[in-house]
Amino acid sequence: MTEQDPLAGQPEAKGPEASAEKPVRHGPPIVVAEEQLNERGEQTAEQLARTLGALALDAAGRDDTPWARVDASQLHRAAEKCRDGEMGMDMLNLMLAVDWVDRIQMIYVLYSTTNNRKAILKADLPAEAPKISSVTDLWEAGSWYEREAHDLFGVEFPGNSDMSPLLLYEGFEGHPGLKSYPLNDYEEW
Amino acid sequence: MSTGPQFDSVDMMLNMGPQHPATHGVFRMVLTVDGERVVDVTPHIGYLHRGTERLAEVESYGQVITLFDRVDYISNLNNELAFVRAGEKIMEVDAPERAQYIRVILAELNRVASHLLFIGTYAIDLGAMTPVMYCFRERERIENLFEHVTGARMMHNYMRIGGVKSDVPDDFVPWVHRLIGDVRKGVEETDKLLSTNEVFLGRTRGVGIIDGPMAVSCGLSGPSLRGSGIAYDVRKDDPYEIYPYLNYKVPVGENGDCWDRYYLRVLECYESLSMIEQCLNQLPDGPIMAAGRRIARPPAGEVFSHSENPRGDLGVYLISDGSDKPYRVKIRPPSFCNLIGLRPMTIGSYIADAVAILGSLDIVLGEVDR
Amino acid sequence: MAVDANNGAQNLPLFVPQKWEREEGGRFFHTGEGGDDSLGKGNHPAPNRINNVAPGVITAKLDDLIAMGRSNSLWTLTFGLACCAIEMISTHMAHHDFDRFGIVTWPSPRQADVMIIAGTVVKKMAEPIRLLYEQMPDPKWVIAMGTCATSGGPYYRSYSVVMGVDHIIPVDIYVPGCPPRPEALMDAFLKLQTKIKSDAKNHQIDDLSEHTAAASVAEVTSATATVEESA
Numbered sequence: 001m002t003e004q005d006p007l008a009g010q011p012e013a014k015g016p017e018a019s020a021e022k023p024v025r026h027g028p029p030i031v032v033a034e035e036q037l038n039e040r041g042e043q044t045a046e047q048l049a050r051t052l053g054a055l056a057l058d059a060a061g062r063d064d065t066p067w068a069r070v071d072a073s074q075l076h077r078a079a080e081k082c083r084d085g086e087m088g089m090d091m092l093n094l095m096l097a098v099d100w101v102d103r104i105q106m107i108y109v110l111y112s113t114t115n116n117r118k119a120i121l122k123a124d125l126p127a128e129a130p131k132i133s134s135v136t137d138l139w140e141a142g143s144w145y146e147r148e149a150h151d152l153f154g155v156e157f158p159g160n161s162d163m164s165p166l167l168l169y170e171g172f173e174g175h176p177g178l179k180s181y182p183l184n185d186y187e188e189w
Numbered sequence: 190m191s192t193g194p195q196f197d198s199v200d201m202m203l204n205m206g207p208q209h210p211a212t213h214g215v216f217r218m219v220l221t222v223d224g225e226r227v228v229d230v231t232p233h234i235g236y237l238h239r240g241t242e243r244l245a246e247v248e249s250y251g252q253v254i255t256l257f258d259r260v261d262y263i264s265n266l267n268n269e270l271a272f273v274r275a276g277e278k279i280m281e282v283d284a285p286e287r288a289q290y291i292r293v294i295l296a297e298l299n300r301v302a303s304h305l306l307f308i309g310t311y312a313i314d315l316g317a318m319t320p321v322m323y324c325f326r327e328r329e330r331i332e333n334l335f336e337h338v339t340g341a342r343m344m345h346n347y348m349r350i351g352g353v354k355s356d357v358p359d360d361f362v363p364w365v366h367r368l369i370g371d372v373r374k375g376v377e378e379t380d381k382l383l384s385t386n387e388v389f390l391g392r393t394r395g396v397g398i399i400d401g402p403m404a405v406s407c408g409l410s411g412p413s414l415r416g417s418g419i420a421y422d423v424r425k426d427d428p429y430e431i432y433p434y435l436n437y438k439v440p441v442g443e444n445g446d447c448w449d450r451y452y453l454r455v456l457e458c459y460e461s462l463s464m465i466e467q468c469l470n471q472l473p474d475g476p477i478m479a480a481g482r483r484i485a486r487p488p489a490g491e492v493f494s495h496s497e498n499p500r501g502d503l504g505v506y507l508i509s510d511g512s513d514k515p516y517r518v519k520i521r522p523p524s525f526c527n528l529i530g531l532r533p534m535t536i537g538s539y540i541a542d543a544v545a546i547l548g549s550l551d552i553v554l555g556e557v558d559r
Numbered sequence: 560m561a562v563d564a565n566n567g568a569q570n571l572p573l574f575v576p577q578k579w580e581r582e583e584g585g586r587f588f589h590t591g592e593g594g595d596d597s598l599g600k601g602n603h604p605a606p607n608r609i610n611n612v613a614p615g616v617i618t619a620k621l622d623d624l625i626a627m628g629r630s631n632s633l634w635t636l637t638f639g640l641a642c643c644a645i646e647m648i649s650t651h652m653a654h655h656d657f658d659r660f661g662i663v664t665w666p667s668p669r670q671a672d673v674m675i676i677a678g679t680v681v682k683k684m685a686e687p688i689r690l691l692y693e694q695m696p697d698p699k700w701v702i703a704m705g706t707c708a709t710s711g712g713p714y715y716r717s718y719s720v721v722m723g724v725d726h727i728i729p730v731d732i733y734v735p736g737c738p739p740r741p742e743a744l745m746d747a748f749l750k751l752q753t754k755i756k757s758d759a760k761n762h763q764i765d766d767l768s769e770h771t772a773a774a775s776v777a778e779v780t781s782a783t784a785t786v787e788e789s790a
Contacts (some may be wrong), residue, residue: 016220032488032489034489035490062491062492063278063492064427080537087458088400090406091408092408093408093495093504093521094493094504094506094519094521096506096517096519099517105234109493109504109506113421114427118410139406139407139408140403140407140408140529140533141406141408141526143529144525144526144528144529152243158400165236165239165367166234166235167235167558167559168233168235168683168719169682169683176240176242176243176718176719177242179246182242183243183244183247183714183716183717183718184716184717184718185716206667208638208682208687209666210637210666214639214641215640215684215687235681235685236681236682236683236687237640237678237679237684238683238719239679239681239714239719239720240679240714240717240718240719240720243717244714244716244717247716255713259641259713260649262642262645263645291722306640306645321651321652322653324646325649325652325653326652326653326654329649329652329654331562331654332649342646342740343642344736344737344738404597411709461658510671549707554641555642558681
């Protein structure tokens with residue numbers, strides 16, 4: 001583990017009213033974990049590197065799950081390669097959006113039922129008008145995950161025909177998954 | 190194709206839910222029917238969307254465990270286990286062996302309790318009123334034990350990152366031995382009563398078939414996926430806790446119909462009970478909590494960990510920014526993914542079978558909507 | 560003269576309390592022992608002044624009688640929202656056996672008397688809940704089961720949760736707990752029965768509050784009607 005400056009890499013404070021002044025962080029310094037793959041993870045990482053080739057911008061991993069970051073415009077191609085290539089990733093196990101304030105990251109956890117291996121694809125989107133091509137044509141499971149990400153984070157998925165609200169309702173304003181969306185405050189009385 | 194005169198017919202829309210006794214909560218589906226046949230089905234969810242994932246970002250790690258209790262409110266301990274495992278992975282601590290045994294015993298008991306609830310309510314969906322009484326009788330016994338151990342019937346908040354809250358009471362082992370005998374008898378009784386009943390077979394055999402590749406593509410997991418012949422069980426494929434030291438089988442179905450999905454759960458009850466017996470015989474002495482800080486403040490980083498819930502593969506994607514609150518918690522809800530399989534299963538079946546198919550997926554709306 | 564049940568006349572009932580006496584005409588009257596309001600012992604009925612005149616006849620306010628009937632056959636709407644629904648089902652099932660209070664679960668709002676809000680009410684579900692409440696015939700009662708239905712509970716800070724179901728519909732009984740034990744739900748129903756009976760006792764035709772309540776119901780109805788029209 002390595003120590004780093006407490007405020008470096010610290011995400012912006014939550015809530016619109018708090019963003020006016022720079023947050024002062026108390027407490028112990030932030031520790032960043034070293035990501036390390038185990039033997040099985042190394043094998044999967046090799047497979048993933050072979051499959052993606054030049055598409056992978058960045059790669060690392062933890063335990064048995066390697067990840068590779070690809071360009072948002074190439075994600076569909078990379079996902080297709082993972083599904084149809086030697087990795088045989090036939091299940092979209094999980095898909096999530098993460099709000100890093102300056103960008104939105106899409107994370108796809110893929111799983112192969114035949115080889116019993118996991119791998120993760122990541123793609124960075126701009127914070128304003130995030131948009132990434134749909135993977136519904138590759139995995140059925142994509143459709144609902146995408147609708148959820150659209151509800152909570154406002155990510156657009158061209159290629160997904162049905163983008164009606166899934167968890168929220170028609171007329172809900174804002175995207176509550178974003179860090180900037182305010183939560184109710186406690187009222188003591 | 191009939192050779193008679195062709196008539197134009199208009200498809201009818203049929204709304205089910207959100208208040209409907211057979212939807213197991215606040216689930217709504219709109220069936221498009223042509224006569225008695227279902228042409229299309231549109232599920233509507235979100236009637237229990239409580240914003241758990243967003244709330245977890247403003248709660249400390251210890252508090253998030255209580256939210257996980259309420260995500261899947263039928264198998265609370267399995268959910269706690271999923272989160273504390275993710276927390277342990279990111280903090281790089283291991284729970285002591287005794288704590289792991291206790292967790293597995295409780296999680297497997299919770300699996301039996303959850304499956305019992307499924308069997309009972311599924312029988313109600315199909316018109317049989319008696320089995321649910323039997324099942325709840327046994328479930329009540331299990332909940333009594335939970336109350337004895339954790340202090341609560343449902344929302345336990347018992348597991349901690351690095352162990353469990355408190356050691357089990359002195360009479361735990363004999364109590365569980367007695368409990369297993371009772372519950373096994375109860376499961377056998379229900380099994381004999383229901384599983385091979387002619388009417389029950391007629392309602393479930395060959396209904397709601399989904400083939401393996403489609404099930405995988407929809408992201409199904411747990412008994413719903415294994416019913417289609419895909420042997421995917423996290424306990425076997427990505428072993429965690431002390432599962433590698435136990436001797437058990439994972440039942441796998443063949444046809445992918447409702448009866449297979451139902452019967453796998455019955456078989457899993459027997460397997461779980463035998464696993465608990467093995468755990469009790471192996472239960473070691475020792476500490477129940479890993480040494481270290483009481484307040485979790487994990488290093489910045491991200492982990493994905495998953496475990497086998499009664500409904501399937503429950504994953505937790507946990508991102509930490511180094512503070513005492515998670516930066517992002519994403520739950521991989523098995524019921525949510527299983528529900529994606531509802532459409533391919535239901536299209537082409539009868540309206541009455543839609544209820545049987547939905548019931549066989551064993552969804553929990555708290556987990557679907559989070 | 561005290562009458563022994565076994566040695567009495569032909570038309571005597573099997574059990575006759577000791578403190579009752581029989582006069583020549585075959586009538587019973589009370590000896591005054593224990594007072595009129597004391598309860599009978601064992602299987603003996605509580606003494607009632609009317610029996611002095613006409614045995615086997617009860618008089619009571621019609622309101623009281625109706626309230627007695629209502630409170631002993633409360634049909635609840637089969638309607639579970641979240642975690643508390645599991646405890647609600649447990650209460651109905653074999654071990655706790657809700658049927659012994661005359662409480663039966665019924666899947667349609669049209670025949671239901673009580674609505675148990677068992678779980679978190681989210682904003683998307685608010686409209687259907689109000690619709691269900693409107694569909695129930697009067698008189699109707701609502702029990703808010705658990706902290707979520709009472710005040711939002713652990714989801715107080717959430718963006719999608721209604722801070723208590725009383726923002727949407729009137730609530731009669733609040734049950735604390737997360738989730739409440741089955742015993743707590745039973746207690747809530749006993750309280751509700753008491754409430755129904757005491758409401759009938761205190762019922763006065765000329766009570767002004769009656770009109771106020773009717774006005775508020777009308778308001779709610781018109782609000783729902785507007786929503787239905789727009790939908």
